[in-house]
Amino acid sequence: MTGEALLDVRAVSRQFEGFWAVRGVSFTVPQHQIAGLIGPNGAGKTTLFNVVTRYLPPSGGEIYFAGTRLDTLPTYSAPGLGLVRTFQISRVFSRMTVLENMLFAAPGQVGEGLLGALLAPRRVARQEKELRERAMDLLRYFRLDHMAQNYAGALSGGQRKLLEMARALMLNPRMLLLDEPMAGVNPALKEQLLDYILDLRSKGITFLLIEHDIDMIMRICDRILVMAQGELIADGTPDQVRRDPRVIDAYLGASQ
Ligand SMILES: Nc1ncnc2c1ncn2[C@@H]1O[C@H](COP(=O)(O)OP(=O)(O)O)[C@@H](O)[C@H]1O
Numbered sequence: 656m657t658g659e660a661l662l663d664v665r666a667v668s669r670q671f672e673g674f675w676a677v678r679g680v681s682f683t684v685p686q687h688q689i690a691g692l693i694g695p696n697g698a699g700k701t702t703l704f705n706v707v708t709r710y711l712p713p714s715g716g717e718i719y720f721a722g723t724r725l726d727t728l729p730t731y732s733a734p735g736l737g738l739v740r741t742f743q744i745s746r747v748f749s750r751m752t753v754l755e756n757m758l759f760a761a762p763g764q765v766g767e768g769l770l771g772a773l774l775a776p777r778r779v780a781r782q783e784k785e786l787r788e789r790a791m792d793l794l795r796y797f798r799l800d801h802m803a804q805n806y807a808g809a810l811s812g813g814q815r816k817l818l819e820m821a822r823a824l825m826l827n828p829r830m831l832l833l834d835e836p837m838a839g840v841n842p843a844l845k846e847q848l849l850d851y852i853l854d855l856r857s858k859g860i861t862f863l864l865i866e867h868d869i870d871m872i873m874r875i876c877d878r879i880l881v882m883a884q885g886e887l888i889a890d891g892t893p894d895q896v897r898r899d900p901r902v903i904d905a906y907l908g909a910s911q
């Protein structure tokens with residue numbers, strides 16, 4: 656592992672039937688950093704997330720998380736190592752209660768299922784109690800505790816975003832990858848989300864987030880990665896990136 660990099664992505668590529676959605680992308684994210692990933696639609700940001708978090712195998716390259724090589728591990732093994740992501744499209748279950756959504760997110764538990772319940776009923780009961788307490792603590796933190804018994808379908812768009820963050824935190828992440836956490840969120844809630852991200856960073860969580868609101872991302876991120884047409888075209892502080900002619904051409908210019 657290089658230096659104190661928590662995430663180390665080396666020459667990662669992903670192709671879909673000959674089309675390179677991500678090509679030769681390398682970067683590291685040190686612990687406790689808030690890194691932003693920007694780029695026009697179709698640049699390959701979500702695909703990069705999918706590959707980095709082991710939802711999709713890469714076509715080439717290597718990924719290390721906390722010194723462990725990820726890309727050779729089985730699919731879906733990232734959360735167990737502390738690398739957790741949220742999705743661009745909400746995955747909240749509308750017909751479950753808010754609390755059930757939280758418990759459903761919890762990692763594979765000891766004594767799960769009937770056999771476990773028969774063999775170690777007390778352990779299962781204790782674990783369930785701990786998970787519920789953890790879920791309620793997180794719901795309180797996000798001021799959703801009063802909604803715990805409501806169907807998640809009754810939440811506002813903004814509250815859903817908060818529930819997604821809360822659910823990701825059930826997995827005890829060291830690093831959170833957020834795919835457009837502020838999309839479709841009103842300005843007041845954006846500020847709230849931003850405060851939560853800063854507070855969670857102060858509690859030790861490292862972030863990589865995809866975001867379209869350039870002002871937001873420039874304010875919150877220590878560091879910005881820019882993708883265009885599958886490639887990483889810039890990697891620097893918000894000020895460096897803002898002035899980079901390639902970024903202005905590929906992205907900022909187009910959106911202004
Ligand atoms: N499963 C897939 N199969 C084929 N093409 C895909 C798939 N996922 C993404 N792509 C293509 O890869 C490119 C990058 O997409 P994506 O990673 O979603 O971009 P972004 O998140 O930056 O908007 C797009 O051209 C998209 O159509």
Ligand SMILES: [Mg+2]
Pocket residue numbers: 700701702743
């Ligand atoms: Mg995307």
